[in-house]
Amino acid sequence: MSDVETIAIACRGLRKQYGPVVAVDGLDLTVRRGECFGLLGPNGAGKTTTIEILEGLTRPDAGSVEILAKNWNGNGNELRQRIGISLQETRLNDKLTVYETLRLFRSFYRDGKEPDALLDTLALLDKRDARIARLSGGQRQRLAVACALIGNPEILFLDEPTTGLDPQSRLQLWEEIRQFRGNGGSILLTTHYMDEAERLCDRIAIVDHGRLIALGSPAELIASLRAANIIEFQSDPMLPEATLRMLPEVHDVLTRGPNWALTVESLVTAVPRLLLACEEEGSRLVHLSTHRATLEDVFVALTGRELRDA
Amino acid sequence: MPERYSPLWELTVARTKEFVRQPEALFWVFGFPLLLALALGFAFRERSPERVPVGIAEGAEARRIAAILETSPALQPRIHSEQTAAEALRHGTISLFIRPLEGGVMYVYDPTRPDARSARMEVDDLLQRAAGRGDPLQRREEHVTERGSRYIDFLIPGLLGLNLMGTGMWGVGFSIVTARTQKLLKRLVATPMRKSDYLLSQILSRLVFLVLEVIALVGFGWLVFDVAVRGSLLLLGIVCLLGAMTFSGLGILVASRAETIEAVSGIMNLVMMPMWLLSGVFFSADRFPDWTQPFIRALPLTALNDALRAVMNDGLPITTMTMELAILTIWALASFGAALLIFRWK
Numbered sequence: 001m002s003d004v005e006t007i008a009i010a011c012r013g014l015r016k017q018y019g020p021v022v023a024v025d026g027l028d029l030t031v032r033r034g035e036c037f038g039l040l041g042p043n044g045a046g047k048t049t050t051i052e053i054l055e056g057l058t059r060p061d062a063g064s065v066e067i068l069a070k071n072w073n074g075n076g077n078e079l080r081q082r083i084g085i086s087l088q089e090t091r092l093n094d095k096l097t098v099y100e101t102l103r104l105f106r107s108f109y110r111d112g113k114e115p116d117a118l119l120d121t122l123a124l125l126d127k128r129d130a131r132i133a134r135l136s137g138g139q140r141q142r143l144a145v146a147c148a149l150i151g152n153p154e155i156l157f158l159d160e161p162t163t164g165l166d167p168q169s170r171l172q173l174w175e176e177i178r179q180f181r182g183n184g185g186s187i188l189l190t191t192h193y194m195d196e197a198e199r200l201c202d203r204i205a206i207v208d209h210g211r212l213i214a215l216g217s218p219a220e221l222i223a224s225l226r227a228a229n230i231i232e233f234q235s236d237p238m239l240p241e242a243t244l245r246m247l248p249e250v251h252d253v254l255t256r257g258p259n260w261a262l263t264v265e266s267l268v269t270a271v272p273r274l275l276l277a278c279e280e281e282g283s284r285l286v287h288l289s290t291h292r293a294t295l296e297d298v299f300v301a302l303t304g305r306e307l308r309d310a
Numbered sequence: 311m312p313e314r315y316s317p318l319w320e321l322t323v324a325r326t327k328e329f330v331r332q333p334e335a336l337f338w339v340f341g342f343p344l345l346l347a348l349a350l351g352f353a354f355r356e357r358s359p360e361r362v363p364v365g366i367a368e369g370a371e372a373r374r375i376a377a378i379l380e381t382s383p384a385l386q387p388r389i390h391s392e393q394t395a396a397e398a399l400r401h402g403t404i405s406l407f408i409r410p411l412e413g414g415v416m417y418v419y420d421p422t423r424p425d426a427r428s429a430r431m432e433v434d435d436l437l438q439r440a441a442g443r444g445d446p447l448q449r450r451e452e453h454v455t456e457r458g459s460r461y462i463d464f465l466i467p468g469l470l471g472l473n474l475m476g477t478g479m480w481g482v483g484f485s486i487v488t489a490r491t492q493k494l495l496k497r498l499v500a501t502p503m504r505k506s507d508y509l510l511s512q513i514l515s516r517l518v519f520l521v522l523e524v525i526a527l528v529g530f531g532w533l534v535f536d537v538a539v540r541g542s543l544l545l546l547g548i549v550c551l552l553g554a555m556t557f558s559g560l561g562i563l564v565a566s567r568a569e570t571i572e573a574v575s576g577i578m579n580l581v582m583m584p585m586w587l588l589s590g591v592f593f594s595a596d597r598f599p600d601w602t603q604p605f606i607r608a609l610p611l612t613a614l615n616d617a618l619r620a621v622m623n624d625g626l627p628i629t630t631m632t633m634e635l636a637i638l639t640i641w642a643l644a645s646f647g648a649a650l651l652i653f654r655w656k
Contacts, residue, residue, distance in 0.1 A: 107315035
């Protein structure tokens with residue numbers, strides 16, 4: 001198959017600077033058709049700038065963008081008919097009802113869904129005639145996604161779609177995104193929730209300071225740690241890093257807040273060794289926990305910082 | 311059969327609904343101008359030839375003089391004490407004080423006051439005639455009271471113009487800047503919506519209210535103050551339509567780059583304030599010096615007010631107001647065109 005048929009979004013050498021701040025620093029990305037692609041990174045990593053450049057809303061200082069094998073110059077109208085967008089913070093018109101808003105957005109597209117049918121699939125039908133001012137955060141976000149879906153897009157761009165939502169609303173929204181992908185749509189979403197990226201995305205680009213620092217499927221990224229589990233512990237006095245690195249099975253030693261975080265292959269062999277080491281050093285164990293490695297650990301391993309406070 | 315959607319229509323409907331659902335906006339469009347017309351109309355209402363209060367010094371002659379003056383429809387004589395006369399004159403509770411003298415009469419009044427001067431002449435005339443003076447010339451009078459020449463007749467078209475300016479600019483400007491601060495504009499340009507459709511819908515939805523606004527104000531003037539439209543109603547409609555479009559266009563231009571409500575309010579006042587003062591809303595623009603007239607005539611509100619008065623007060627046909635209509639059209643096209651060029655969507 002040619003690129004035209006397989007590539008939804010491609011950008012090369014993307015760069016954008018705001019005053020002295022380099023928001024995007026030479027980014028290359030390729031999103032295949034039919035995949036859900038996540039841009040994962042802490043706040044301020046340049047995710048929103050990147051997605052808005054790809055959406056044709058912001059002009060890059062340098063680099064090229066191709067959406068559905070077309071660039072934004074001169075193809076804006078056609079591309080807008082074929083993509084759906086949900087911005088990070090849009091306040092739709094509070095005075096209009098859910099149905100009126102969706103109907104308005106529907107009118108901008110040549111083809112599209114019937115507003116009522118879409119409201120039904122998004123479980124918003126009972127709010128059809130409610131003013132937007134009266135909707136909950138989750139309902140507003142679902143309506144924002146509805147506005148992105150109303151024109152039957154081939155690509156869906158979602159900027160932080162679940163930020164600030166309660167768990168139930170998040171699950172609901174994830175389900176809708178999966179459905180869209182199940183029907184052959186391509187998705188580019190940004191998030192700073194690693195669980196969202198892990199559960200929803202086929203592939204993930206981890207970005208930090210406007211640069212790509214890792215790319216792959218969630219499984220591949222986690223496998224890059226070369227160990228499936230993390231042991232976090234604190235002891236008094238703290239064991240020296242050199243001692244920990246000497247332990248068999250330990251692939252990496254990182255600090256995480258006041259704790260040490262050890263990346264290990266097998267808990268069954270690593271934990272008894274650690275307890276033994278504490279005993280030998282005369283150190284008292286204050287805290288110990290283990291978990292299976294996640295994208296969060298990948299981020300920490302790559303940057304030395306945690307995603308949520310980076 | 312799938313439904314057909316027209317973006318321009320849907321945008322206009324949405325904007326109209328948004329507006330109707332803001333009670334405060336409705337007040338500023340309908341309530342405020344009516345209250346203003348009511349207040350000004352009563353303050354400056356035509357005083358049907360009012361009786362001028364005159365004071366007569368207490369004394370033996372007072373009653374006789376009062377009886378003579380009572381026969382005049384222009385005078386309201388009352389017997390007044392000497393002590394408080396000066397104060398009453400100063401406060402205007404009487405315009406003239408009459409002090410009977412031995413074999414004559416003295417008038418105390420302020421000659422710079424027109425009502426005092428006319429009262430003096432009227433009183434003197436009556437007293438001289440009562441004392442036996444004859445009038446050698448025969449007199450006939452014809453009274454002319456023409457509708458359309460009162461202050462309220464002048465005021466209502468001016469308020470209509472003022473209202474078309476205010477609601478056009480505030481209505482459109484606020485809506486656009488609010489949408490910009492909420493990033494709604496950015497969301498809209500992320501769709502295939504045509505930008506000109508959005509801006510046109512602002513103007514079109516204004517026209518919906520225009521009809522109601524004009525009917526309310528003109529109807530109010532007619533019912534409460536008997537202000538008639540002497541010219542053609544169709545022409546009045548055309549002038550209002552053009553005026554509303556001009557000021558909506560200007561509203562879009564003023565809002566085209568502002569990023570906060572405060573900023574747009576400032577620019578809005580800067581643009582409107584000179585027209586409040588100069589464009590002949592409350593008094594004729596002719597009162598300003600000759601050298602300012604070309605500038606004042608070129609202001610859209612002056613053109614609109616002149617055209618409105620020509621239709622409402624003078625009943626003139628469209629051919630007499632081509633200059634005013636041309637000025638309005640130029641403002642409308644220029645501001646809409648400029649707005650489209652410099653408009654900030656994000």
